[in-house]
Amino acid sequence: MNIFFLKPYLLWFLPICLIPVILHLFFQKHPKHIIFSDVRFIQMALKNILPKTKLKQLLLLIIRCLILFLLILTSARPISYSNYIGKNNKVKQIIIMLDVSYSMLYSDTGIPRIKEAKNFVKQLISELLKNKNNIQIAILVYSKHIEKFTPKFSSEISYLQGFIDTVNPTYNTTDLINSLSFAYKFFIEQPSGDRTIIIISDVAKHIIQGLDRIEIKNKIPEFDEKINLIFVNLNTKENNNTYIRTINISLEKTDAVMNLNLINYQNIRKNWCLSVELNNKEIFNELININKNVQLDYEVKVPLQDNEKEISGKVKLKQDNLKIDDEYYFVIRNLKEKKILVVDGDYSNTINSESYYLVKAMNSLKKNYNIKVISDMSDEFIKEKLLKYDIIFLCNLDKIPENKISELKNFLNTNKEKGIILTAGDKINSEEYQKWLSNVFVKEVTDNFHITDIDRTIFSDSDKFELDKLIFNKIYILNSDDSKILIKLNNGYPLLIQKIFENNSLFIFASTIDSLWTNFVSKPFYPYFIEKLINYIVNENTEKSQDNFIIGDTVFYTFKDNVETINLISPDNTVKTFKLNTQTIKFSADMPGIYKLVINYRDTVKETKLFAVNVDREKEEGNLEMLTQNELKRIFGKTKFVVMDYNKDIFKEITMNIEGKNLSKFFIILIILFTCAGILLSKKM
Amino acid sequence: MKFIDPVTLLKLSNLEIRARYVVEGFITGIHSSPYYGHSLEFAQHRQYSMGDELKYIDWKVYARTDKFFVKQYQEETNLRAYIVLDISKSMKFPAEEKIDKFTYGLHLAAVLSYLLLKQDDSVGLIVFDNKIVKFIPPRVQSGHFSNIINILENLTAGEDTQISKIIYEFTKFLKRRGLIIFISDLFDKPQEVLRSIKSLKFTHHDVIVFHILSTYERDFPYTGTVNFESSENPSFKIKTDTENIVREYKSIFQTFIQEYKIGFRNSGIDYCLLYTDTPLEVGLSSFLSKRK
Numbered sequence: 001m002n003i004f005f006l007k008p009y010l011l012w013f014l015p016i017c018l019i020p021v022i023l024h025l026f027f028q029k030h031p032k033h034i035i036f037s038d039v040r041f042i043q044m045a046l047k048n049i050l051p052k053t054k055l056k057q058l059l060l061l062i063i064r065c066l067i068l069f070l071l072i073l074t075s076a077r078p079i080s081y082s083n084y085i086g087k088n089n090k091v092k093q094i095i096i097m098l099d100v101s102y103s104m105l106y107s108d109t110g111i112p113r114i115k116e117a118k119n120f121v122k123q124l125i126s127e128l129l130k131n132k133n134n135i136q137i138a139i140l141v142y143s144k145h146i147e148k149f150t151p152k153f154s155s156e157i158s159y160l161q162g163f164i165d166t167v168n169p170t171y172n173t174t175d176l177i178n179s180l181s182f183a184y185k186f187f188i189e190q191p192s193g194d195r196t197i198i199i200i201s202d203v204a205k206h207i208i209q210g211l212d213r214i215e216i217k218n219k220i221p222e223f224d225e226k227i228n229l230i231f232v233n234l235n236t237k238e239n240n241n242t243y244i245r246t247i248n249i250s251l252e253k254t255d256a257v258m259n260l261n262l263i264n265y266q267n268i269r270k271n272w273c274l275s276v277e278l279n280n281k282e283i284f285n286e287l288i289n290i291n292k293n294v295q296l297d298y299e300v301k302v303p304l305q306d307n308e309k310e311i312s313g314k315v316k317l318k319q320d321n322l323k324i325d326d327e328y329y330f331v332i333r334n335l336k337e338k339k340i341l342v343v344d345g346d347y348s349n350t351i352n353s354e355s356y357y358l359v360k361a362m363n364s365l366k367k368n369y370n371i372k373v374i375s376d377m378s379d380e381f382i383k384e385k386l387l388k389y390d391i392i393f394l395c396n397l398d399k400i401p402e403n404k405i406s407e408l409k410n411f412l413n414t415n416k417e418k419g420i421i422l423t424a425g426d427k428i429n430s431e432e433y434q435k436w437l438s439n440v441f442v443k444e445v446t447d448n449f450h451i452t453d454i455d456r457t458i459f460s461d462s463d464k465f466e467l468d469k470l471i472f473n474k475i476y477i478l479n480s481d482d483s484k485i486l487i488k489l490n491n492g493y494p495l496l497i498q499k500i501f502e503n504n505s506l507f508i509f510a511s512t513i514d515s516l517w518t519n520f521v522s523k524p525f526y527p528y529f530i531e532k533l534i535n536y537i538v539n540e541n542t543e544k545s546q547d548n549f550i551i552g553d554t555v556f557y558t559f560k561d562n563v564e565t566i567n568l569i570s571p572d573n574t575v576k577t578f579k580l581n582t583q584t585i586k587f588s589a590d591m592p593g594i595y596k597l598v599i600n601y602r603d604t605v606k607e608t609k610l611f612a613v614n615v616d617r618e619k620e621e622g623n624l625e626m627l628t629q630n631e632l633k634r635i636f637g638k639t640k641f642v643v644m645d646y647n648k649d650i651f652k653e654i655t656m657n658i659e660g661k662n663l664s665k666f667f668i669i670l671i672i673l674f675t676c677a678g679i680l681l682s683k684k685m
Numbered sequence: 686m687k688f689i690d691p692v693t694l695l696k697l698s699n700l701e702i703r704a705r706y707v708v709e710g711f712i713t714g715i716h717s718s719p720y721y722g723h724s725l726e727f728a729q730h731r732q733y734s735m736g737d738e739l740k741y742i743d744w745k746v747y748a749r750t751d752k753f754f755v756k757q758y759q760e761e762t763n764l765r766a767y768i769v770l771d772i773s774k775s776m777k778f779p780a781e782e783k784i785d786k787f788t789y790g791l792h793l794a795a796v797l798s799y800l801l802l803k804q805d806d807s808v809g810l811i812v813f814d815n816k817i818v819k820f821i822p823p824r825v826q827s828g829h830f831s832n833i834i835n836i837l838e839n840l841t842a843g844e845d846t847q848i849s850k851i852i853y854e855f856t857k858f859l860k861r862r863g864l865i866i867f868i869s870d871l872f873d874k875p876q877e878v879l880r881s882i883k884s885l886k887f888t889h890h891d892v893i894v895f896h897i898l899s900t901y902e903r904d905f906p907y908t909g910t911v912n913f914e915s916s917e918n919p920s921f922k923i924k925t926d927t928e929n930i931v932r933e934y935k936s937i938f939q940t941f942i943q944e945y946k947i948g949f950r951n952s953g954i955d956y957c958l959l960y961t962d963t964p965l966e967v968g969l970s971s972f973l974s975k976r977k
Contacts, residue, residue, distance in 0.1 A: 031910040031924055037778035037786070037902060038872040039915040039923050041941065045933035046925050053929045 003663065004656040006077035006642055008649065013072050020064040056681055063678040067671055074667040077642070079660030091193030092658055093153055094128065094137045095183045096121055099201035100167060101143040101174035102551075103621045104234075106202065106241065106322040113234045114169045117200045120232070120646065124198070125160045127651040128658070134193075135658075138186060139163055142179035143172035144552070144619075149182075153190055171324065171551040171592055173619040176207040177219050184222035196228040196658050202235040203643060204624045208635055216635055229641035230657055231632070232650065239624040241265045242272060242290060243325035244315055245617050249332055251304070252368070256332055258300045260315060264290040265623050273318040276302050278311055309333065310547075312594040312610045325622045329594055329612035331547040338538060340371045341389040345396035345427045346514075347375030354395035354423065354514040361527040365534060386411050390418050391537055395513060396425025399432030408436065412501035419537035423509040424476040426516060437499075440508060442477040449475055449511075451495065453488035458536045465525040474517040475510040483508075507533065549589055550616045557609070558584045559599060567598040571613075589613040707796045707965050730754040764806040764864055765823045769855065770794045770837075771869030773814040774916045777842035779901045784961045786897045790868045791837050793895055793959070793968050797866055798833045800969065810836060811858070813851045814843030820858060845917035848873040849881035859890065866972075867894040871945060872917075879948040886952055893955040893972060896945060900962050905934050 005011060036042065098121055104114040121139070128135050136153035137160055140146055147170060150163055176199070187195050201207060217223050245261040264270065269291045276284035283302050290296045304311060310333055317326040340362070344355040355373040362371055372389075374380045376397045386392060386407045394400070400408070411418060430441035449472040454462050472489065480494045486507070487496040499506040511517045513530075520526055549555055559566070559580065566578040566585055571593025578585045589595065597609040615621070632641060644653050730743060733753030741755040776787040794810065801808045802825065809823035810833050819836055821829075848869060859865075865885055871878055871894070885892050907927040915921035942958060949956035957971040 029910055031912040032907075033912045033914065034907065035778070035780055035916050035919075036913045037775040037870065037899065037916050039913045039921060040872075041902075041934055041937050042913050042923050042925060042930065044937050045930040046923060048937075049930055049933045053926075 004079045004652065004660060005073075006079060006644070006653055006657060008076060008653075010072060010076040013075075014069065016072060017065045017069045019068065020061055024061055060678060060681050063674050063681065067674050067678065070667050070671045070674070074664050074671065078663040078667060079656040080663050090134065092135050093187065093190070093193055093195050094135060094658065095140055095186060095195075095197045096124070096137060097140045097142055097179060097183060097197060097199045097201075098164075098167060099143070099174060099176075099199070099207070100141050100147055100170050100172075101621060102169070102171045102324050102615050103174065103202055103204060103206065103322065103624060105169055105324050106239070106624060108236060108238075108240065108321045112169070113202060116646070117234055118164055118167060120234075120650075121164050121200060122161045124651060124654065125164070126157055127655060129155055129157050129160075138190075140179060140183055140186070141167050142174075142176070142182075143170045144175040144178065145172075146179055146182050147172075149186075171590065171615045173616045173621045174201070174207045175619075176201070177216065181220040181222065184220055184224060184227070187224070187227065188222055194228075194658075195224075195226070196230060198230045198232060198654065200232045200234065202624060203231050203233045203627050204235055205627055205631075206620045206623050208627065208631075216637075225637060225639045227639065228657070229636060229639055230654060231641065231643040232646060232654070233626070233643050234646050235624060235626050237626070238267070239265060240321040241325070241622050241624055242270070242317060242320055243322070243617065243622040244317060244328040245295065245622075247315060247328050247330060249330060251332065255301050255303050256311075258302070258315065260298045260300060260328075262288070262290055262296045262298060262317070263622070264292055264294055264296070265625065266320075267292050274298070274300075275316045276300055276313060277316065278302060278304075278313040304332075310608075310610045312612065314594075322622060322624070324592065324615055325617060327592070329548075329592060329614055331594065331610045331612045333547065338369045338390045339388060340365075340369050340391045340393070340534070341384065341386070342371065342373040342393040343376050343381055343395065343397060344373060345376050345394075345398060345425060347373070347377070352514060352516070354393075354425070354512065357514050357521045357526070358393060358395070358530065361530040362534070364527070365531060369534075391534055392420045393423070394420060395423045396427045398427040398429045400436060402435065405436045412504045412506060417538050418504045419507060420504075421507045421509065421533065421537075423511075423513045424517075425512045425514075428476065430476075437506075437508075439479045442479055444474060444476055445493070446474045447491070448473065449489040449491070449493065449495075451487055452490050453485075455484075455486040458486060459529065459532050461528070462525070465523070465528065467525065470518070470520050470523055470525060472511045472518045472520065478508055478510050505537065507537075547611050549611060549613045551590060551592060551613060552588065552616065553613075554586060555589050555595075555611065555613075556584065556586045557597065562602045563599055564602045565600045567600070569596040569598065571595065707792075707799075707969070729757050731757050764801070765809070765861055766797075766801050766806055766864040766866060767809045767811055767823065767855075767859065768794045768797055768866045768868065769811045769813065769851075771814070771846060771848070771871075772812055772818065772840055772843045773846035773870075773872075774842050774844060775846060775870055775872045776897070778899055778916055780916075782899075782901070782961070786870050786899055786961060787840075787842050789959070789961045789965075790895075790897050791840065792965055793868055793897070794866075795834060795837055796965050796969060797972065799830055800972075802827075802830045808833065811855050812836070812840060813855070815845050815847045815850070817851060817855055818843055820855070822858075823863070846870075846873050849877040852881035852885065856885065856888065859888070862889040862891075864891045864893065867892060868897060869894075870897050875941065875944045875948065879945070879952070882949070882954060883952045886954055891955075893957065894945075894949055895968060895972075896942070896956060896958045898942070898958065898960055900960050902938060903935075903960060905931050905938075907931075 098117055100114060104117060105112045107113065125137060128137065133155070136155050138150050138153045139160060140149045148167070150160065154160055180197070183197055242262065242264040245263050247261075248259040250257050250259075258276070260274075262272075262274075269289065271287050271289050274284075274286055274288050275282050284300055288296070288298060300315070310331055312329070312331045314330065315328045319326045342355045342358050344353055346353060347355060359371060359373060362369065365371075374384065376394075382401060382403070386404065387410065389411075392408075392411070408420060412420065424441065428441055430443075433440055451467045451470055454467070456462065472495065475489070475493060475495065478494050478497055480497045483494075483497040483499045485494040485497050487494070489495050489510075493510065495510050497508050499508065511520070513521065515521050563580055563583065566580065568576045568578065568585075568587070570576070571591055576587075585597075592613050592615050595611050595613060597611070599607045599609065601607070629643065632643065642657060644650050644657075730746060731754065733742060733755050737755050743754050743756050746752070746754045770790055772787060772790070776785070776790060778785055778787075798808045798810070805825055807823035807825040808829065810819060810821040811817060812819040819840075821832060821836065846869070848871065867882065882892055882894065905927070909928075910924065910926050912922055912924045946956055946958070957968060959968050
């Protein structure tokens, strides 16, 4: 029988056993000095008892040394182990759980932990199954969920090692509890013999967060305290990781403002080089200083280029040992400066003017929009090139000059994300509009109209407003054929309709947007209505789509009918082609970076779309601080668990742990016995 | 009868008063002394020689013969007592205590001297360590007690002990048989001591041995590791854990006492064991009971 220790490093404390000897030899109490009448009696007494006393003292010294020796041996977790495995030996089932989350990409030796882990598992399989017929192994590869697993327990080394060869790292976060649940179920489905779970991980705090024993039992109904847990720790105490936790990007007229949240999980205060790239071109570079274990909020303002509709980029910290979370990819849609033209049929600066109310309502949009107000009666309108505008308000115009009608038609057909808003009023001459829009203004009606129905895709927050207090005294009845009614009044009359042209839309409002026919302009709903309508026109095609995802999110896009195929170019430049039967594509992004969708229309027109995918930082995967024994004890309660550091003796340690007998109890009994013997002996002395 | 604690006795101003106090108190306590004194009787005339005291000149004979003669008297006491006091270094123990064996021995010697002189017995004093330090021949005069007290008061502890050698040495001073009162801790080889004291008995002396021992020697009240140094031989040191040896020590010490007890009993020598916490009256009582 061999004895092996699970914590052999504690054997370095064995010289402590010599402390009683050292104390005995060198640190005896300074004796009192007494002049005695005749020391001959003492000498004789000493002569008589000396052999017995010396023997007792020696015994006591040996017992003290032995107690210390056994204490150290016990703390080193002794295991007795026999090489002989008989036929009747119990079957031992082992599940090896291999962590492939992105924190396992951490590399302090040049080799990522996942690669070390794979090599380790292959060797472990070989060590465990060598010359053994009673061990069965299953492998679960996990991150935030089970990535892959062997369908049953096996004792075949080549099969299990071959399985490990197929394991690749993922960019997912870790959820050990979810994966452990699967492992416990796996044991229930294929029960037999002694059971052990070996978890190969960085055993960092992020793998189990905020759990205690009660919670783990709630989370894992199959949790069994009798199943041994062995954590193989690939982590080190000196972790070197600082990362970008979150980025919020807001766009201004010509700039993107990025609010970064950075966190330093290193034990030192350090300077980091922070850079921002837009379209693969570095436009910002600065040294920043982050204290240890501190989050830092940092604002970066970068100018956007006018001619790009979509801008991809990344914020980058100078790379540390975990590189994947040092880059944060993003795609922003360049709003540029939008231009709005307000053509007022009754232009004046007075409170009765439509433009007066409109400009007030668009106050919050001023930073992104350039707003120009002109009168329909002026030469300016005649001379104005309408195509350079994005949104045109035509308010209460009695007629539209002929040369402008063709310009407006072009406006609606040629460019995307543009729109015209036509509003009614007392000056409207319906016959004059026949040349452009046949029978759109039917007739004026006077009544007390209320909004009864509203399109919530545009006006999503309309419930927050008291719409029943909006009164429209007079409206134009609008011809809503071939149009979409966005707001409906009582009696079924439309208040706002959308006429969709080839690329853009014309919105017609049935009442005035000043106070002439309605109290609308004096209500809080009015600025909200204007703002939402403008945003809807500008973002009509894109608002529903998302440009930034995290790993594991489902990327989902809907396209128009005339799209034939879509090529998805991944960050590693692999191309995947989707042939569209339905007008949607759906896939899961599994790699961080900038993805490019090349959309092929039937009429050979090509369009591209970018989106960014990042690793999930919310779960603090980058925090590599190790779980302590106490934390694990709190979580796993009475379960026998051991955390083993990755070293050359680990295979032996695991084998012993699985196959050996724990000698700690035996040693504790010996300690108690020796202590009693020591007490008795010292009393007799 | 109340005895006086030796420590309390020390509060009295000097040795003489203390001795008187003990004896007077003791005698009053027992009402009478068992001894009766004898007066001095004229023996013969001797021709005057230089140095003789003038008071001893017989002036009547001078008147008749015109020559100086001095009277010589014959002692007619029944007892010539020698108090043999050991003042070796081992008696000066325990050094840190008020009553050590040396002090106790001095007091005992003083008390016995007074008692004997009061009964008109002649008392001599022999003080010794490894040699005879003082010798006062026995006398019975009234001033003799003061002489003895003076000597006792000026004594200091001497060297190591060689009892048997001393006994053989002072035997030559003993012209007549008498009473030898031996006050010592007897820390010497018991067999040799017994043999030499027995030799006194063989020469028809009465011998009474007061064996003075300290309570510290009896009880061995030490704890922990102690480095013991011999009082008589400072180079002789023994380091030991006292708890380990206390039982064995006591046993050996009792064997030592027993050896003397049995040895003296077998030789018909009176033996009285006194510890330093024993009232002196106990010693007196023991003495008188043995002298009846």
